[in-house]
Amino acid sequence: MQIETPSATKTFADRVAEAVEHKGSQLVVGLDPRLDLLPVELRGDAHVARTAAADAVARFCGGIVDAVAPYAVAVKPQLAFFEALGADGLRAFEQTCEYARSAGLLVIADAKRGDIGSTARAYAAAYLEGETPVADALTVNPYLGRDSLDPFFGACRRHGGGVFCLVKTSNEGGGDVQDVRLSDGGLLWQHVARLVAEWGEDLIGEHGLSSVGAVVGATHPRAISEARRLLPRSILLLPGVGAQGASPGDVARAFTSGPASALVAASRSITYGFRSSGEDWRTGASQEAARLKTEIWAASGW
Amino acid sequence: MQIETPSATKTFADRVAEAVEHKGSQLVVGLDPRLDLLPVELRGDAHVARTAAADAVARFCGGIVDAVAPYAVAVKPQLAFFEALGADGLRAFEQTCEYARSAGLLVIADAKRGDIGSTARAYAAAYLEGETPVADALTVNPYLGRDSLDPFFGACRRHGGGVFCLVKTSNEGGGDVQDVRLSDGGLLWQHVARLVAEWGEDLIGEHGLSSVGAVVGATHPRAISEARRLLPRSILLLPGVGAQGASPGDVARAFTSGPASALVAASRSITYGFRSSGEDWRTGASQEAARLKTEIWAASGW
Numbered sequence: 001m002q003i004e005t006p007s008a009t010k011t012f013a014d015r016v017a018e019a020v021e022h023k024g025s026q027l028v029v030g031l032d033p034r035l036d037l038l039p040v041e042l043r044g045d046a047h048v049a050r051t052a053a054a055d056a057v058a059r060f061c062g063g064i065v066d067a068v069a070p071y072a073v074a075v076k077p078q079l080a081f082f083e084a085l086g087a088d089g090l091r092a093f094e095q096t097c098e099y100a101r102s103a104g105l106l107v108i109a110d111a112k113r114g115d116i117g118s119t120a121r122a123y124a125a126a127y128l129e130g131e132t133p134v135a136d137a138l139t140v141n142p143y144l145g146r147d148s149l150d151p152f153f154g155a156c157r158r159h160g161g162g163v164f165c166l167v168k169t170s171n172e173g174g175g176d177v178q179d180v181r182l183s184d185g186g187l188l189w190q191h192v193a194r195l196v197a198e199w200g201e202d203l204i205g206e207h208g209l210s211s212v213g214a215v216v217g218a219t220h221p222r223a224i225s226e227a228r229r230l231l232p233r234s235i236l237l238l239p240g241v242g243a244q245g246a247s248p249g250d251v252a253r254a255f256t257s258g259p260a261s262a263l264v265a266a267s268r269s270i271t272y273g274f275r276s277s278g279e280d281w282r283t284g285a286s287q288e289a290a291r292l293k294t295e296i297w298a299a300s301g302w
Numbered sequence: 303m304q305i306e307t308p309s310a311t312k313t314f315a316d317r318v319a320e321a322v323e324h325k326g327s328q329l330v331v332g333l334d335p336r337l338d339l340l341p342v343e344l345r346g347d348a349h350v351a352r353t354a355a356a357d358a359v360a361r362f363c364g365g366i367v368d369a370v371a372p373y374a375v376a377v378k379p380q381l382a383f384f385e386a387l388g389a390d391g392l393r394a395f396e397q398t399c400e401y402a403r404s405a406g407l408l409v410i411a412d413a414k415r416g417d418i419g420s421t422a423r424a425y426a427a428a429y430l431e432g433e434t435p436v437a438d439a440l441t442v443n444p445y446l447g448r449d450s451l452d453p454f455f456g457a458c459r460r461h462g463g464g465v466f467c468l469v470k471t472s473n474e475g476g477g478d479v480q481d482v483r484l485s486d487g488g489l490l491w492q493h494v495a496r497l498v499a500e501w502g503e504d505l506i507g508e509h510g511l512s513s514v515g516a517v518v519g520a521t522h523p524r525a526i527s528e529a530r531r532l533l534p535r536s537i538l539l540l541p542g543v544g545a546q547g548a549s550p551g552d553v554a555r556a557f558t559s560g561p562a563s564a565l566v567a568a569s570r571s572i573t574y575g576f577r578s579s580g581e582d583w584r585t586g587a588s589q590e591a592a593r594l595k596t597e598i599w600a601a602s603g604w
Contacts (some may be wrong), residue, residue, distance in 0.1 A: 031488030032421070080417060080424035086436075087393035089391050094388055114443060115382060117413075117471040119334070122382035134388075141416060143445045143468060147475030166445060171418040180493055183483040188490060191482055 011205035012137055012162030013213075013260075014030035016235055019106060025293045026300060028108060029068045030239065030267025031077040031096065031284075033057040038271050039281045054088035061096040063104050066152040067282040071289040074106035076135070076239075076265055082244055095135050098242030103116075108135045108237070111165060114148055121151040126163035128152065136186075138161035139215060139237070142192050146199060153212065156203055162211040162235075165196045167227060170217025171289035189223070193230040197249035200234055210234050216247035216254070218264065223252045228261075233245060236262040241292070243268025248295040266292055313507035315466030315515075315562075316438055318537055321408060322562035327595045328602060330410060331370045331587075332541065333398065334381040335359040339581045359383075362583075363398040366404040366573055367405050369584040374410035375590040376438070378541075378567055393560045399436050409437045414468060416443030416450055423453040430454065430463035439464035441517060442537070444494050448501060455514065458505055464513040464537075464585070468515070469529060472519025472542035493592035495532040502536055510537050511563060518556075520548035520566065522552050527555045530563075538564040543594070544571025550597040561604035568594055590601025 020026055035046055035053055039061050046053040065075060075096075082093035097107045116129045127135045140149055141161050152163045166254060168178055168189040178189040193214065200212030216227045218240035236254045240246040241264055254262035270292070274284035316454055322328055337348055337355055339364050347354040374488035377398075384395035391519045399409045413589065415425045429437045442451055442465045454465045470480055470491040480491040500516030518529045519540035530540060542546060542548040572594070576586035 035425070051506045078417075078421055078424075080415070081429065083362055083392075084424045084428040086396055086428070087389045090385075090392045091389035110417075110421075112443075113382070113414070115380075115412075115414050116471065119380055119382045122336070122386045126382065126386040126388070141414075141443050141445055143443055143476075144471050144473060145478030145480070147477030148471075149475055150475075167445050169418065169450075171446060171449055173419075173447030173452075174445075176447030176493060176497060176575075177445055177490075178447070180490065181485040183485055183487070188479075189481065192479060195478060259469070 009158070009160040011203065012156060012160055012211040013134070013235060014205035014207050015160065015205070015208040016073065016263070017205070017207035017209060017260040023073055025071055025073050025188045026259065026263050026296050027072045027289060027291060027293045028074045028076050028237070028263045028265040029064065029072045029270050030110070030265050031064060031075055032267050032269065033060055033062050033081045033096040037275065039274065040162040043054065050088045051083050052084045055124060057085065057089065058092040061092070063100050063282050064285050065096070065100045065105065067285040068270065068289040069105055070156065071107060071293040074108050075100045076108040076110045076264065078110040086273065091266040094134060108137045108164065109135035110139050112139050112141050116144060117147050117151060120148050121169050124151040124155040128155040129159055133159055135161070137164060139164045139166065141166050142195065144164055146195070149199065153199065153203065156211045162213060164213040164237040167193050167196060167214040168216045168220055168223045170219045174217070178220040190226065190230060193227055196234060197231045204233055205260070206232065207260065209258065213237055217238065217253050219244055221250040224251060226252055228256055232244055232257055235260065237265060238262055248299040251296070252299045252301065254300065259276050259300060262300070264296045270283040310507040311460070311462040313505065314458060314462055315505070315511035315537060316507035316509050317408065317438070317462065318375065318565070319431050319509035319511060319562040325375055326599055327373055328561065328565050328598050329374045329591060329595045330376045330378050330539070330565045331366065331572050331591060332376045332412070332567050333363050333366060333377055335362055335383050335568050339577065341576065352387050356387045357393040359387065359391065360394040361398045363394070364401050365584050366543040366587050367398070367407065369587040370572065370591040371405040372408055373595040374407060376410050376565065377402045378410040378412045380412040396436060401540045408439070409596050410439045410441065410443050410466065411437035414441050414443050416446050419449050419453060422450050425486065426453040426457040430457040431461055436496045437463070437465060439466060441466045441468065443468050444497065448497070449595060451501065455501065455505065458513045464515060466515040466517050466539040467577055469498060469516040470518045470525045472521045472523055472546055476519070492528065493533060495529055498536060499533045505537055509560070509562065510535065511560065515539055515543065520553050521546055523552040523555070526553060530556055530558055534559055537562065539567060541563055541567040544568040550594065550601040553598070554601040554603065557602040557604065561602060568600050
């Protein structure tokens with residue numbers, strides 16, 4: 001009789017690589033549920049009671065998950081919009097994550113957390129640990145350095161999770177800190193990119209990609225090429241396509257490390273497209289996700 | 303007949319200045335509720351059910367609030383430890399904040415949030431806005447630059463709240479990014495300190511202090527003098543006293559801009575002192591808070 005040894009936990013990067021291949025998609029749908037933008041049919045008493053508001057948010061996110069599941073590899077719920085509804089909102093967040101995972105989507109919790117070690121351990125426990133972790137990956141902030149992120153890396157190693165570390169963000173003001181010129185002639189974000197590459201070396205999976213990814217705004221096409229060069233093994237998470245102004249063509253150069261070496265996030269153009277098109281909100285989300293999926297795949301050159 | 307115009311909302315910095323003067327204290331008690339460190343009498347079923355765990359956390363924080371209220375000007379609940387218990391944990395956080403405010407303490411939510419503008423607006427709404435804001439102030443991260451913090455500054459202006467922006471953190475790894483040498487010869491955290499000073503100029507209250515404060519680790523005594531020079535109007539929030547190794551004497555130079563120009567945060571040495579002393583947990587917290595309050599006040603030279 002052969003004794004089966006349980007296989008090691010599959011890395012987050014490998015799970016991304018397999019999902020990208022399986023679906024022929026590198027699309028991530030951002031979930032930024034804002035009460036004032038929800039379809040009228042869902043609002044009900046949402047303007048008067050937080051519980052009703054959180055229910056409306058959970059129903060909206062569930063509907064978007066159903067609409068985009070065939071076209072996206074992941075959803076990226078933005079915690080701020082759930083926290084704005086307090087404890088009820090966090091319950092809606094947990095429901096949304098669970099529902100998305102049951103629909104076969106990876107969940108990237110957009111939390112941008114970063115704190116000293118003992119606190120970071122609590123954040124890692126909150127999102128990436130436990131029998132069924134709430135999320136598959138978490139966005140994190142590098143300002144507090146390596147020891148503030150080690151607890152996340154440990155959680156990734158043990159539970160097959162991932163992190164995406166902010167490197168060069170999509171907003172204009174990001175330059176105030178990220179574009180500061182260093183004594184070596186480079187910019188701060190390039191220094192951070194090198195740190196992220198180093199931090200991710202221990203977490204490289206069978207597909208050659210690390211579970212320590214990097215956030216690079218799609219609104220900076222030139223920075224994308226440079227980030228790709230500095231982070232050859234990291235999955236780049238590229239927000240900013242759609243409402244923030246970037247196009248699928250702007251992100252083409254992110255994919256030179258393989259079809260799963262970048263994920264493109266679009267939020268408002270998918271979830272709130274119905275507000276300008278007048279279509280049913282689910283139909284609108286579905287069509288825009290399908291369109292973006294195809295355009296990004298073509299731009300990626302794979 | 304004279305028409306009364308409602309007086310402008312009092313700024314956070316003015317509220318801090320008045321609390322410091324009234325209590326003769328610059329002590330902030332950090333609330334980092336970790337289940338495994340709670341007094342046995344509170345644990346109950348906390349290890350099996352999240353609701354019970356959250357109840358235990360709320361009771362513990364309430365007890366600490368009662369114990370330290372005569373000696374501290376503020377509490378600083380660390381969101382990570384509440385988020386680790388999900389929606390139930392966030393409910394315990396809300397209860398803790400409300401209870402602390404009713405006990406006459408200011409509440410500094412230690413969240414270290416930072417995100418692009420539309421998301422930052424949601425975080426500002428979550429913590430600093432509404433009829434009764436959850437917290438009086440919030441810690442924030444500067445990596446995404448000014449436009450990511452503007453929504454917080456706006457909330458502070460309208461609702462009398464405050465922010466403490468990370469500048470030089472107490473952990474060792476903070477140097478990976480914060481101590482990078484710039485082309486002007488300075489360090490990155492000094493550049494960030496100058497930005498914070500500039501961002502806070504519009505929010506200076508009647509006591510001459512800004513509601514845009516800065517976090518500087520008490521574990522770096524030399525950085526404190528330099529931060530004080532770069533940020534003459536900011537309230538410095540100094541964590542790291544006690545369990546992290548800094549002493550009240552290390553922070554003396556932070557107070558040269560006035561008795562309320564710095565707040566000293568201690569967490570574990572107050573809340574978990576009972577674990578080594580064997581005293582009742584409330585008595586232990588009360589005594590250690592009283593001792594630290596007096597030592598810090600003496601060190602401040604006011």
